[in-house]
Amino acid sequence: MIKVNEIYYSIQGESSKAGLPCVFIRLTYCNLRCTYCDTEHAFYEGIDMGIEDILSEVKKYECNLVEVTGGEPLFQKECIGLMKRLCNNGFEVLLETGGSLPIKDVDRRVKIIMDLKCPSSGMMKKNLYTNIDDLKQSDEVKFVIGSTEDYNWSKEILEKYNLTKKCSVLFSTVFGKLEPVTLVNWILKDKLDVRFQLQMHKFIWEPTIRGV
Ligand code: SF4
Numbered sequence: 649m650i651k652v653n654e655i656y657y658s659i660q661g662e663s664s665k666a667g668l669p670c671v672f673i674r675l676t677y678c679n680l681r682c683t684y685c686d687t688e689h690a691f692y693e694g695i696d697m698g699i700e701d702i703l704s705e706v707k708k709y710e711c712n713l714v715e716v717t718g719g720e721p722l723f724q725k726e727c728i729g730l731m732k733r734l735c736n737n738g739f740e741v742l743l744e745t746g747g748s749l750p751i752k753d754v755d756r757r758v759k760i761i762m763d764l765k766c767p768s769s770g771m772m773k774k775n776l777y778t779n780i781d782d783l784k785q786s787d788e789v790k791f792v793i794g795s796t797e798d799y800n801w802s803k804e805i806l807e808k809y810n811l812t813k814k815c816s817v818l819f820s821t822v823f824g825k826l827e828p829v830t831l832v833n834w835i836l837k838d839k840l841d842v843r844f845q846l847q848m849h850k851f852i853w854e855p856t857i858r859g860v
Contacts, residue, residue, distance in 0.1 A: 649698060649726070650675060650699070650724055650726045650727065651675065651676035651694040651695070651697075651724065652673065652674070652676065652696075652697045653674040653675060653689065653690040653719060655673050655674070655702070655706065656671070657670070657672075657709045657711060658849065659849060659852065660713065660715060660742070661848035662744070662845060662847055663742065663744075663759075663818065663845075664788060664818075665742060666845060666848050667848065670711065670713040670715050670742070671709045671711050671715070672715050673702060673714065673715070673716050673717070673730075674687070674718060674719065675716065675719055675720075675721040675723070675724055675727060676691070676692065676693060676694030676718070676724075677691065677719050677720065677723040677724060678690065678718055678719040678720040678723060679720055679723055679746075679774075680746050680748055680771045681770070682746075682769040683768060683770045684769065684822045686823070687718070690719035691719065699729060703733060703737060707737075712739055712740055714734055714739045714741050715743070715744060716730065716741065716744070717743075717744040718744070718745075718746075720748070721745060722745050723749065728753050731743060731754060731755050731758050735755050735758065740759075741755075741757065742759050742760075743758050743759070743760050743761065744763075745760065745761070747762045747763045747764050747765060747776060747779060747789075748765075748775060750776065750778075750779065751779050751782050751783075756784065759786055759787060759788070760783065760784070761787070761788045761789075761790055762779060762787065762788070762789050762790065763791075763792065764789055764790075764805060765792075766793055766794065766795075766797075766802060767795075767797050767798055767801055768798050768825070769792065772801075780814065783814055783815050786815070787815045788815060788816040789811055789815060789816075789818070790817075790819075791805075791819050791820070792820055792821070792822055793821055793822065793826060794821065794825040794826050795826065798822075799834055802819065803838065806840070806842070812841040816843060817840075818842065818844075819835060819842045820844070823850055828846060832844055
């Protein structure tokens with residue numbers, strides 16, 4: 649059984665797939681407590697579902713793109729089997745993970761979108777840097793930046809791990825903490841080979857609304 653917080657259909661908002669219709673499977677629990685977390689409702693709330701029940705629920709939406717998210721989806725071991733089943737059923741699968749738990753067992757068909765937590769998240773010490781060796785070219789690493797310190801730290805990490813050569817890199821702002829234009833100007837000034845992105849869903853709907 650897997651504890652599922654919600655399954656819903658919306659627009660993918662935070663990766664190179666941004667803008668595409670997508671079914672989201674939000675799993676319960678998270679081992680982190682980021683200062684800017686907007687999914688605290690996923691820390692404990694949820695219902696137990698078998699993989700078959702999850703699959704039939706997802707199929708109802710008739711959408712090929714599926715994202716497994718949280719909370720921290722990898723916190724529940726069964727998440728690995730769920731993603732494999734989704735891939736075997738022909739879905740294009742995305743995984744959003746906070747970057748503190750191992751990704752090595754994730755099916756190679758899954759596109760991993762992995763955070764590296766910046767200083768202002770309060771969770772920087774939890775980053776599992778050995779995950780970087782397990783990233784594929786098609787995966788994405790995301791930095792959510794809320795301050796100058798976060799930006800400078802992210803640049804150091806890019807350089808230290810040669811990240812832009814390993815996979816796509818996403819830079820986004822902490823909503824309400826750093827103006828998007830400020831981050832865009834920094835990226836252009838430093839000529840970084842990263843993709844700027846907004847949390848698109850927060851501009852389409854009210855930033856605090858759930859299930860979008
Ligand atoms: S990893 Fe995600 S769900 Fe967990 S506390 Fe941080 S922002 Fe919230």
